[in-house]
Amino acid sequence: MKPLASISLDLDNKWAYLKAHGDPQWESYPTYFPMIVPRVLDILEQRKQKITFFVVGQDAEHEINRAPLKAIADAGHEIANHSYNHEPWLHLYGPKQLQEEFDKSEAAIENATGQVPIGFRGPGFSLSDEVLRTLMRRGYQYDGTSFPTFLGPVARAYYFWSSGLSKDQKEDRKELFGRFTDGFKTLAPYRFSWRGRNIVEMPVTTMPIFRLPIHGSYLLFLGQYSTWLAKFYFRFALKLCKLTSVEPHFLLHPLDFMGVEDDEDMVFFPTMDEPSSKKIKLITECIDILKREFNVVTMRDHVAQARRQELPASTISVVPEGARADMA
Template sequence: MAPRLASISVDLDSLPHYCRIHGLPESLLDARARGLVYTTAVPRLRELLAQVGVPGTLFAIGEDVAGDARAAGVLREAHAAGVEVASHSFSHDYALTRRTPDAIREDLRRADEVLEAATGARPEGFRAPGYTLNAALYAATVERGYRYGSSAFPATPYYAAKAAVMGALAMLRRPSRAVLDSPRVLLAPRTPYWPDPARPYTRGQGAVLELPMTVVPGVRFPFIGTFVTTLPLPAVEAAYRACQGDVFFNLELHAVDVLDAEDGIPPELVRQQRDLRVPAARKLERLRTVFQWLRADRDVVTLRDAALQLAPTV
């Protein structure tokens, strides 16, 4: 019988990436705001994981760590404490899948180089910028020798909302730099699978195991950090219970899920990124509740260890 596992992962997207999503100038951010993910968010997340007694996986962006001794030190300390550090690409280019195969390979290589220099260990997992995957990017993950990928996000409401926001920003002549994925992602498996290398949102015989983010069965509502921290608790609990039949629960967060306006984030960005209006203390308490649910119901492991245990069963 397959083990019942859960993993908690955090995308360490720094605030400039949110300016790019919302079509805002990065000049809004001072040096302190640009560094909030590593100076403030990661310590809060590590403290929360330690309090609940569960491990975690951090998806770091090479560009944010390269040349930043403080960020590299934060990752080094996290790795030494047992936190997995995985790759979220080097440039976090939302259009990475539209680049040439050589450019994609080089981006992943640079990320691995920076993260290995910071932690002393080469990343074993990868998450695509904007969750967008295609054959060329999947081939690059195989070439890099990753044990797993965690990019598939078959969440219908999320896809529709993203399309609507991108359309509205285009009409305002403030275009987002995000990229809308192929609609094929909406039919991707909800549970871990070996992808078809030519069509990575379908099952096949690929060499890198895919661990999709958890979405609620049927409606495919995304069970991610924004949902957990902003919706009424009864709705979160109902969605959680609906996923109880899944062998694997993959809870994905972002660093901003533990930040708020009081951390020194420009009001222009807070107006666009509405979850930043929720006090960080309240968000941390909600995350603590959900982490405790996972710990009570499942074995909580890093994504690397989940891949190791699930691979023989998929």
């Protein structure tokens, strides 16, 4: 029997990338969903593959995005929560801000897709004890924010260098993509517990031992220089996963399926100066490689299987109710 693996796609929209880049055009909430969602769904249907889509609540409120989001749910994919405002400084939110964030995102996502999310991922891999407490209060089954790599600060430095962000904006984003010490975190699922509640943490898989990224965007970055190298790198990472008994979770983004001919406004993002055909070919080949070696499921099903095991537990700090209200 093949070991288990899962795939998720963070459905970050055009406006979210522009906002992160410091481009004021984001305020009109431009979208590429009507173009990219059918493309991704067709690729997945060809492979009879179900995955998890992390949806931003703000997108679910815009009429132009409703049909694409409903199509995802109708195709049988899992819908999870990726926040309402897609702000990578979610770890700075207080309890009241988080309550509003989740109230709005959950309502919008359920209204647009008919699904009630049981999974969450923080934008920019932002997470805090307060976010985890909020997730457990609200009955979430898993969080998929952990990104165990040493390269977070390097990615952040490149992002700051290539962006038009102000000093204050950079301060808000100073923990974007995580810290160097995140590279020491486990790749295996584990539980956070608090006041009798618990939630499963499902890390985004990085290369065992070396903790180098293996998500779609990184493979495309390597593919700029050599598609052979990118596929060899991915196969090597999956081999290490098998040798170390890691069940990989493979992360994708919409831009993994888009090229310069689709949206020239996004050329500031790595690999967006390349044609979509080249990028799609590499990504789909990597999905096929993963499927040959593993039984690939949604995160919901991956977590359900993990919950049947004795998972290591990690406690979070206990803060009395209302003690951090001044931060809201």
